[in-house]
Amino acid sequence: MAIIKLPECKVNQLKEICKSFNNDSGELINVLHKAQDVFGYLPAEVQEIVAKELNVSVAHVYGVVSFYSFFTMTPKGRYPISICMGTACYVRGAEKVLDEFRRELGVQVGESTPDGRHSLACLRCVGACGLAPVVMVGEKVYGRVAPEDVKGILAEYANL
Amino acid sequence: MTQIKMHLLVCGGTGCRSSHSELVAKALNESLANHGLDAEAKVVSTGCFGFCEKGPIVKVVPDNTFYVQVNPDDAEEIVKEHVLKGRKVQRLLYLDPEKEKTVSDDRHMTFYKKQIRIALRNCGFIDPENIDEYIARDGYSALAKCLTEFTPQQVIDIIKKSGLRGRGGGGFPTGLKWEITSRVQADQKYVICNADEGDPGAFMDRSILEGDPHSVIEAMAINGYCTGASKGLVYIRAEYPLAIKRLQIAIDQARKYGLLGENIFGTGFNFDIELRYGAGAFVCGEETALIHSMEGKRGEPTFKPPFPSEHGYLGKPSNVNNVETYANVPVIILKGPEWFASIGTEKSKGTKVFALAGKVNNVGLIEVPMGITLREVIFEIGGGIKGGKEFKAVQTGGPSGGCLTARHLDTPIDYDNLLAAGSMMGSGGMIVMDEDDCMVSIAKFYLEFTVEESCGKCSPCRIGNKRLHEILEKICKGEGTMEDLEKLKNLSQVIKDTSLCGLGQTSPNPVLSTLENFWDEYVEHVVDKKCRAGVCKSLMKYTIDQEACVGCTACARACPVNAISGERKQPHTINQSICIKCGACMEKCKFNAVLLQ
Numbered sequence: 079m080a081i082i083k084l085p086e087c088k089v090n091q092l093k094e095i096c097k098s099f100n101n102d103s104g105e106l107i108n109v110l111h112k113a114q115d116v117f118g119y120l121p122a123e124v125q126e127i128v129a130k131e132l133n134v135s136v137a138h139v140y141g142v143v144s145f146y147s148f149f150t151m152t153p154k155g156r157y158p159i160s161i162c163m164g165t166a167c168y169v170r171g172a173e174k175v176l177d178e179f180r181r182e183l184g185v186q187v188g189e190s191t192p193d194g195r196h197s198l199a200c201l202r203c204v205g206a207c208g209l210a211p212v213v214m215v216g217e218k219v220y221g222r223v224a225p226e227d228v229k230g231i232l233a234e235y236a237n238l
Numbered sequence: 239m240t241q242i243k244m245h246l247l248v249c250g251g252t253g254c255r256s257s258h259s260e261l262v263a264k265a266l267n268e269s270l271a272n273h274g275l276d277a278e279a280k281v282v283s284t285g286c287f288g289f290c291e292k293g294p295i296v297k298v299v300p301d302n303t304f305y306v307q308v309n310p311d312d313a314e315e316i317v318k319e320h321v322l323k324g325r326k327v328q329r330l331l332y333l334d335p336e337k338e339k340t341v342s343d344d345r346h347m348t349f350y351k352k353q354i355r356i357a358l359r360n361c362g363f364i365d366p367e368n369i370d371e372y373i374a375r376d377g378y379s380a381l382a383k384c385l386t387e388f389t390p391q392q393v394i395d396i397i398k399k400s401g402l403r404g405r406g407g408g409g410f411p412t413g414l415k416w417e418i419t420s421r422v423q424a425d426q427k428y429v430i431c432n433a434d435e436g437d438p439g440a441f442m443d444r445s446i447l448e449g450d451p452h453s454v455i456e457a458m459a460i461n462g463y464c465t466g467a468s469k470g471l472v473y474i475r476a477e478y479p480l481a482i483k484r485l486q487i488a489i490d491q492a493r494k495y496g497l498l499g500e501n502i503f504g505t506g507f508n509f510d511i512e513l514r515y516g517a518g519a520f521v522c523g524e525e526t527a528l529i530h531s532m533e534g535k536r537g538e539p540t541f542k543p544p545f546p547s548e549h550g551y552l553g554k555p556s557n558v559n560n561v562e563t564y565a566n567v568p569v570i571i572l573k574g575p576e577w578f579a580s581i582g583t584e585k586s587k588g589t590k591v592f593a594l595a596g597k598v599n600n601v602g603l604i605e606v607p608m609g610i611t612l613r614e615v616i617f618e619i620g621g622g623i624k625g626g627k628e629f630k631a632v633q634t635g636g637p638s639g640g641c642l643t644a645r646h647l648d649t650p651i652d653y654d655n656l657l658a659a660g661s662m663m664g665s666g667g668m669i670v671m672d673e674d675d676c677m678v679s680i681a682k683f684y685l686e687f688t689v690e691e692s693c694g695k696c697s698p699c700r701i702g703n704k705r706l707h708e709i710l711e712k713i714c715k716g717e718g719t720m721e722d723l724e725k726l727k728n729l730s731q732v733i734k735d736t737s738l739c740g741l742g743q744t745s746p747n748p749v750l751s752t753l754e755n756f757w758d759e760y761v762e763h764v765v766d767k768k769c770r771a772g773v774c775k776s777l778m779k780y781t782i783d784q785e786a787c788v789g790c791t792a793c794a795r796a797c798p799v800n801a802i803s804g805e806r807k808q809p810h811t812i813n814q815s816i817c818i819k820c821g822a823c824m825e826k827c828k829f830n831a832v833l834l835q
């Protein structure tokens with residue numbers, strides 16, 4: 079993993095987060111949620127600081143980060159794309175939509191485009207099954223998406 | 239001051255919000271203000287109405303007019319016509335597809351006729367962010383009644399007598415669980431609410447928390463009174479931001495009203511609730527894994543016994559129940575256990591909320607009495623299969639459940655019947671499939687899920703499910719043998735028998751039940767190398783009918799990989815080694831010359 083140096087102020091912010099949970103190791107997951115809010119992802123450096131502050135091993139922190147799919151160690155794109163792969167979306171053709179995004183973006187699930195604009199991920203059930211298949215770009219929800227709609231969706235972000 | 243005569247209820251659940259119901263609410267408010275009607279009519283953002291298929295929904299009370307697929311642009315017309323002149327906006331009413339007539343109020347919609355709303359009683363009626371509306375509908379009076387009129391054991395007896403069973407999947411008798419937790423001696427106990435809802439395709443717990451968070455809070459406090467716990471914890475998925483927000487607002491309001499905190503109703507009873515966030519792991523819905531996750535650890539299950547009721551969060555006795563289970567409790571206290579037990583079947587009392595989705599006309603959230611048949615659910619409430627296609631199967635119980643077929647359409651739905659039919663109640667996902675769904679692929683889909691979600695602690699589940707998935711993949715590619723089908727069966731049984739937790743013990747169910755109910759389809763994949771639903775790409779071949787092709791070149795232009803060649807006005811051909819089987823050519827051809835075999 080590339081070495082990134084965190085700016086001092088971010089390090090302090092991270093320490094503040096740990097402190098707000100009384101540096102209690104039982105609050106590790108809550109601390110990581112807050113840290114991911116701040117940094118967008120959880121690189122090794124962040125995990126090391128959290129481990130030190132909560133007085134647990136880095137392996138323990140890494141074990142938790144890698145266990146839960148909500149935590150990511152790679153940065154997301156500026157407009158992250160998530161395809162719902164819940165059962166309802168699956169039976170209404172989500173896989174074909176995913177294939178189309180893969181092809182249009184030239185990336186696989188879990189990767190980002192080289193310009194950092196989009197990352198591609200699958201998620202499980204946003205609960206808008208009436209709109210299946212569902213795609214989310216950032217916070218925006220697109221419903222009843224067909225493979226033919228993919229180009230148009232991407233075009234909305236092409237100049238952003 | 240003029241009195242509010244009319245309420246415009248706008249669905250604020252995640253489904254309708256995804257189609258911009260907030261903008262509808264905003265537009266209605268603006269329009270009311272413009273016409274000087276804001277003192278007479280009020281816009282309320284509620285929880286889910288359940289009729290997600292046709293969202294955003296706007297319901298007008300007191301006349302119960304039910305508007306569907308409302309756009310922000312429609313707001314002005316609703317206000318001018320309906321609020322001002324009392325005339326319903328015909329074009330926004332729900333159109334009954336059978337009678338081809340508009341239905342003006344929800345009581346006459348087939349979607350609602352057979353539903354009984356207990357757990358969802360307030361969803362779609364009240365503003366979930368306003369505690370006064372909950373109180374106005376008898377909210378917190380069940381808690382008051384328990385604290386002032388009943389001993390903890392009396393409350394436990396009421397729940398036992400009602401026959402309420404856990405709605406999180408297992409169906410364990412709720413009253414009995416409360417009793418066990420109450421009898422363990424400890425200085426500290428915990429009340430835990432399981433809001434992890436991991437089944438992909440289930441969203442009832444979320445809808446309850448979004449639409450009626452106070453009912454869960456009230457029930458948790460009642461549980462605290464029964465079991466002797468002063469602390470409650472809700473374990474909720476981080477993927478549910480709206481539910482988290484509304485639950486937090488509700489907790490804050492309850493504290494402000496003295497309904498949480500110290501000395502509740504002046505009875506000396508103390509109880510408070512905190513939230514804990516999940517982080518995207520299906521196995522954390524399992525109660526021991528959930529507890530480890532709340533302690534900040536990896537969410538790996540541990541062997542039971544000891545059960546959480548004896549040894550739970552931080553080693554203290556903890557009562558774990560599901561969101562929907564809790565939501566039933568206040569009503570049972572107020573209306574009495576006999577009333578509740580009068581609904582349902584002999585061993586399954588009350589109602590169950592299902593997230594009805596897939597290939598049905600009316601996708602949505604429904605609450606039906608136990609004992610209703612699948613036929614009633616799919617063909618009456620669900621309005622039948624989309625596009626008039628043939629019903630094939632319905633999947634219940636999510637990744638732990640199985641598929642039921644046309645043969646089970648008249649089986650009354652309850653815990654025991656579903657188990658006997660090779661599926662299970664699960665948390666309430668109900669996915670309907672039609673002739674276009676390949677059952678081998680469905681089994682593979684669920685196995686993919688389990689392989690990803692297995693925590694890896696024990697080898698039958700970690701390795702066994704992976705092998706199952708590989709065999710299914712092989713079959714879908716047309717490389718399977720009859721021997722593989724035997725292997726699937728045997729391995730499934732081993733995984734079920736030897737896995738540590740419920741995830742592994744149930745993960746082969748989708749395979750076993752499809753093998754049992756759709757054996758022919760497996761054999762077709764293996765022997766005839768055919769996928770009758772046309773889903774398994776490797777078993778399909780697109781060709782161009784040389785007779786029918788007029789050489790318009792539409793297909794060649796549509797093909798993303800340039801697999802089609804041919805001169806203008808000459809029949810075209812598809813190069814099979816390049817074709818990725820996307821089907822684009824078939825869609826584009828106006829002469830039906832592209833064939834799928």
Ligand SMILES: Cc1cc2nc3c(=O)[nH]c(=O)nc-3n(C[C@H](O)[C@H](O)[C@H](O)COP(=O)(O)O)c2cc1C
Nearest residue numbers: 404405406432435436523524525559560563740741
């Ligand atoms: C793999 C697995 C996943 C589970 N997921 C959930 C869930 O998402 N929500 C839930 O309430 N119960 C879930 N359960 C069941 C819980 O372990 C537990 O039985 C339940 O929360 C008890 O509450 P109840 O008696 O009110 O149903 C799951 C069980 C297993 C084995």
Ligand code: SF4
Nearest residue numbers: 694695696699739742
């Ligand atoms: S059965 Fe699967 S999920 Fe359960 S403990 Fe074993 S490996 Fe983990």
Ligand code: SF4
Nearest residue numbers: 797817818820821823
């Ligand atoms: S199915 Fe797709 S890839 Fe194959 S020939 Fe038709 S358009 Fe081209």
